[in-house]
Amino acid sequence: MVSAAFSEALPYATRSVCPVCREVVAAEVYEEGGQVWMRKTCAAHGECRDVLSSDAAFFRRLRREHRDAPVPVANPGGRAGLHCPQACGLCGRHVSSPVMVNIDLTNRCNLNCPICFANANVVGRVYDLSLTQLDRMLEQIMALRPQPPSCVQFAGGEPTVHRDFIEAVRRTRAAGIGYIEVASNGLRFAQSLEFCQAASEAGLNQVYLQFDGVTDDVYVQCRGRPLLEMKLRAIENIARANMRTVLVPTVVRGLNDRQVGDIVRFALRHADAVSAISWQPVAITGRIAEQRRLEMRYTIADLARDIEEQSGVARMHGDWYPFSIVQPFIRLMEAATKQRYPHYSCHPNCGCATYLVVDKQTGQAKALSQFLDVAEIMDRVDHLADRTARHPWTTRLSVMQAMPRCGSISTRTGRPPAGASTSFWPSCRAFLRSASSRQTRPCIWPGCVPSGMARC
Ligand code: SF4
Ligand SMILES: [Zn+2]
Numbered sequence: 001m002v003s004a005a006f007s008e009a010l011p012y013a014t015r016s017v018c019p020v021c022r023e024v025v026a027a028e029v030y031e032e033g034g035q036v037w038m039r040k041t042c043a044a045h046g047e048c049r050d051v052l053s054s055d056a057a058f059f060r061r062l063r064r065e066h067r068d069a070p071v072p073v074a075n076p077g078g079r080a081g082l083h084c085p086q087a088c089g090l091c092g093r094h095v096s097s098p099v100m101v102n103i104d105l106t107n108r109c110n111l112n113c114p115i116c117f118a119n120a121n122v123v124g125r126v127y128d129l130s131l132t133q134l135d136r137m138l139e140q141i142m143a144l145r146p147q148p149p150s151c152v153q154f155a156g157g158e159p160t161v162h163r164d165f166i167e168a169v170r171r172t173r174a175a176g177i178g179y180i181e182v183a184s185n186g187l188r189f190a191q192s193l194e195f196c197q198a199a200s201e202a203g204l205n206q207v208y209l210q211f212d213g214v215t216d217d218v219y220v221q222c223r224g225r226p227l228l229e230m231k232l233r234a235i236e237n238i239a240r241a242n243m244r245t246v247l248v249p250t251v252v253r254g255l256n257d258r259q260v261g262d263i264v265r266f267a268l269r270h271a272d273a274v275s276a277i278s279w280q281p282v283a284i285t286g287r288i289a290e291q292r293r294l295e296m297r298y299t300i301a302d303l304a305r306d307i308e309e310q311s312g313v314a315r316m317h318g319d320w321y322p323f324s325i326v327q328p329f330i331r332l333m334e335a336a337t338k339q340r341y342p343h344y345s346c347h348p349n350c351g352c353a354t355y356l357v358v359d360k361q362t363g364q365a366k367a368l369s370q371f372l373d374v375a376e377i378m379d380r381v382d383h384l385a386d387r388t389a390r391h392p393w394t395t396r397l398s399v400m401q402a403m404p405r406c407g408s409i410s411t412r413t414g415r416p417p418a419g420a421s422t423s424f425w426p427s428c429r430a431f432l433r434s435a436s437s438r439q440t441r442p443c444i445w446p447g448c449v450p451s452g453m454a455r456c
Contacts, residue, residue: 015027158184169182254296264311304316323344324345
């Protein structure tokens with residue numbers, strides 16, 4: 001079911017927040033010079049405009065590929081009458097319950113980076129979540145309906161400096177969360193293999209590792225000191241403890257955007273240890289001179305262009321999809337297993353991904369969409385999900401047998417990576433076979449998933 005909510009037409013009217021007072025104000029999104037802009041006016045603080053995407057065709061494609069999946073939270077919380085962005089917790093305006101919940105464990109950190117999303121170490125007071133508070137949060141999370149999230153990510157500050165970090169992971173697992181990850185600078189994981197093993201045994205699956213580049217000059221500028229060797233040791237220890245790493249580069253124009261291709265190649269070389277790259281174009285929020293903001297602004301379209309130009313592994317205008325592209329598979333899993341799963345309702349211009357398949361013999365990678373007609377397959381999987389839902393006696397086995405008829409490997413754009421033709425549908429079937437209500441994995445295909453999160 002392709003989106004009815006996101007038209008490709010520009011301009012359109014929307015709402016946004018004033019960067020000074022955070023009041024909700026009317027805004028217009030429009031095209032100018034091949035780029036997509038937003039203009040908004042606050043009665044108190046005047047007009048503000050910013051570029052949302054440096055490529056209007058890329059922006060439109062993501063909206064075209066978005067798949068609607070509105071399944072609202074059945075039991076929203078929050079304070080009466082207040083909604084996002086003034087208050088939440090989780091308010092009734094959310095179009096689905098969360099796939100992943102972030103829990104800040106602490107605002108302390110063992111680094112002191114000049115660029116810090118979390119403002120760690122500078123707010124003048126220490127925040128450490130107590131285990132009692134964590135238990136209460138987990139209770140609320142698990143009570144979410146129609147289903148609780150499948151993943152919790154600990155964040156901060158640096159969550160691993162919390163003295164009860166391992167116990168926090170253990171309690172989260174015991175509460176019933178199937179996939180647990182931690183956003184980390186990697187220092188503790190690099191320092192101690194025993195720490196990695198303890199975290200893994202407690203239930204930690206993945207480390208969302210701050211990773212800004214492949215040379216130390218980048219770390220000196222972003223983080224105030226050389227850190228590359230530490231990052232490499234962390235990745236190695238995490239893998240030895242049977243966990244996976246997601247590389248998380250914060251990208252700043254003029255600082256590390258020239259290393260985008262190097263980071264992709266690094267991830268492909270370490271595909272056994274690295275499951276994905278989650279690019280974070282730097283957030284530029286609050287009042288800042290327009291000229292300076294535009295100089296630093298780096299949109300997802302810039303990232304897709306740089307990945308194509310610097311690494312050649314994914315085409316900017318053919319291989320990127322909004323996160324919601326996997327919705328047909330989620331619907332099929334629900335129909336086949338008679339269980340509920342979190343829906344990927346992320347805004348198409350906020351998060352997107354390309355799925356790479358790595359040929360382990362040659363180390364070469366190819367985007368999945370270069371040998372599979374992704375849109376066509378998703379349409380057919382959607383129909384299979386509808387059919388299965390209409391016939392509740394359909395068995396999981398018969399659904400698995402029907403899956404390969406949804407599409408086949410094509411050689412239109414050259415030879416697919418070794419094993420792709422024989423292992424794609426078996427991988428999907430294994431995913432379906434192992435599915436349980438609280439165990440979904442972020443990707444359905446063994447390989448590497450570079451994704452970009454926009455902040456605008
Ligand atoms: S490691 Fe992360 S939390 Fe710590 S100071 Fe750097 S950016 Fe902030
Ligand atoms: Zn204002």
